[in-house]
Amino acid sequence: MQVDVLIVGQGLCGTLLCWQLQQEGKTFLVIDNNLPNASSKVAAGVINPVTGRQYVTTWMIDELMAYAQTAYGELSEFLGTPLMQRKRIIEFFPTPDARNTFIEKLTENDTYRHSYPDQNFFNPILNYDFGCGEVSPAFTVAVGELLQRWRNELEKQNTLLPESFNEDELVVSDDGIQYQNISAGNIIFCDGIAASQNKWFSLLPFSANKGEALIIECEGLPKEFIYKRKLTMVPMQEEAFFWIGSNYQFRFENDKPSEAFYSSTVEALNDWLKLPYKVVDHKAAVRPATVERRPFVGFHPVYRNVGILNGMGTKGSSLAPFFAKELVQNLVHGLPITPQADVQRFSRILSR
Numbered sequence: 325m326q327v328d329v330l331i332v333g334q335g336l337c338g339t340l341l342c343w344q345l346q347q348e349g350k351t352f353l354v355i356d357n358n359l360p361n362a363s364s365k366v367a368a369g370v371i372n373p374v375t376g377r378q379y380v381t382t383w384m385i386d387e388l389m390a391y392a393q394t395a396y397g398e399l400s401e402f403l404g405t406p407l408m409q410r411k412r413i414i415e416f417f418p419t420p421d422a423r424n425t426f427i428e429k430l431t432e433n434d435t436y437r438h439s440y441p442d443q444n445f446f447n448p449i450l451n452y453d454f455g456c457g458e459v460s461p462a463f464t465v466a467v468g469e470l471l472q473r474w475r476n477e478l479e480k481q482n483t484l485l486p487e488s489f490n491e492d493e494l495v496v497s498d499d500g501i502q503y504q505n506i507s508a509g510n511i512i513f514c515d516g517i518a519a520s521q522n523k524w525f526s527l528l529p530f531s532a533n534k535g536e537a538l539i540i541e542c543e544g545l546p547k548e549f550i551y552k553r554k555l556t557m558v559p560m561q562e563e564a565f566f567w568i569g570s571n572y573q574f575r576f577e578n579d580k581p582s583e584a585f586y587s588s589t590v591e592a593l594n595d596w597l598k599l600p601y602k603v604v605d606h607k608a609a610v611r612p613a614t615v616e617r618r619p620f621v622g623f624h625p626v627y628r629n630v631g632i633l634n635g636m637g638t639k640g641s642s643l644a645p646f647f648a649k650e651l652v653q654n655l656v657h658g659l660p661i662t663p664q665a666d667v668q669r670f671s672r673i674l675s676r
């Protein structure tokens with residue numbers, strides 16, 4: 325079997341890479357072992373233009389958000405389901421200082437940070453002492469739905485090998501790659517945190533980061549907002565379902581849901597949410613994060629047919645569409661990759 329590109333992994337990165345290759349008329353085959361706790365399957369899918377306790381504007385967000393709307397819009401049409409929804413994030417300030425920081429950041433005609441006109445609006449449903457502000461536009465991406473529908477599409481096109489990739493069976497040469505009976509011009513790894521053990525890219529500075537989430541059912545909580553305080557409550561596609569998370573653990577014993585997260589989250593939720601709710605699920609995954617918080621995109625400096633699309637950290641929903649496109653434009657048309665994301669910045673390390 326001969327294809328242009330062999331892709332390892334069908335999380336957000338692998339899926340968006342397929343889409344870009346398809347747009348360019350390139351053929352591909354995907355090998356994916358469908359890990360139930362892959363990062364994309366646990367993610368809330370939020371695209372937030374503002375980051376962290378200082379409420380700073382997210383890196384490259386204007387371009388990322390604009391292109392995410394294009395890519396998910398096209399995919400929604402192709403797959404016959406809406407995959408992206410516009411939301412308003414309500415920041416409930418945890419302290420007076422946080423409120424001051426937000427207000428100081430507000431500028432006239434601020435694109436993303438806004439004061440919230442009715443400070444008492446959420447009183448019937450939530451406890452909060454120091455007021456709230458709004459961040460918008462923001463979006464949620466139905467990542468689970470996208471992955472499942474794309475997988476069905478791959479099965480239909482006979483372009484999925486539903487198994488684990490075995491790196492010992494890969495032969496890389498100057499002309500391309502051979503894997504079992506598959507010949508391809510290139511192989512591109514979209515294998516999430518597994519790439520940190522992968523023989524070609526394990527030297528990249530990954531910074532594995534475990535996160536957990538509860539899924540709750542709660543009637544009466546408006547679904548047009550994303551609610552943020554210590555926790556974030558994100559409306560899901562399913563009626564009355566909300567995603568509640570998360571934590572960021574750089575040291576962890578395993579990638580499984582923990583009792584500690586469950587109890588601290590339920591405690592914080594009871595303190596915040598005035599409506600009755602029921603916990604229906606508890607999930608955990610390891611984010612493929614990086615030390616410098618920038619993605620890994622491009623081709624190996626020595627094995628030039630071996631590529632990577634990874635390191636999306638906490639922001640796969642916005643980064644993956646844009647960088648999948650850059651990677652394919654680089655492969656097909658030789659166009660440059662954003663230097664802060666291009667793995668060529670690590671060519672000395674990768675050439676060891």
Ligand SMILES: Cc1cc2nc3c(=O)[nH]c(=O)nc-3n(C[C@H](O)[C@H](O)[C@H](O)COP(=O)(O)OP(=O)(O)OC[C@H]3O[C@@H](n4cnc5c(N)ncnc54)[C@H](O)[C@@H]3O)c2cc1C
Pocket residue numbers: 332333334335336337338355356357358359362363364365366367368369370371487488489490514515516517518534535536537569570608609610611612633634635636637638639640641642
């Ligand atoms: C709790 C939590 C909340 C998050 N919330 C958000 C959010 O709100 N917004 C946001 O933008 N991002 C969020 N993220 C981050 C987001 O999930 C990631 O940035 C993104 O999903 C990473 O996608 P990926 O395709 O690189 O990796 P993954 O989703 O891990 O996909 C890797 C794929 O490769 C497959 N694979 C791995 N090894 C092999 C192998 N040897 N052979 C075959 N297949 C293999 C796996 O089965 C999987 O399908 C969150 C993450 C977590 C954990």
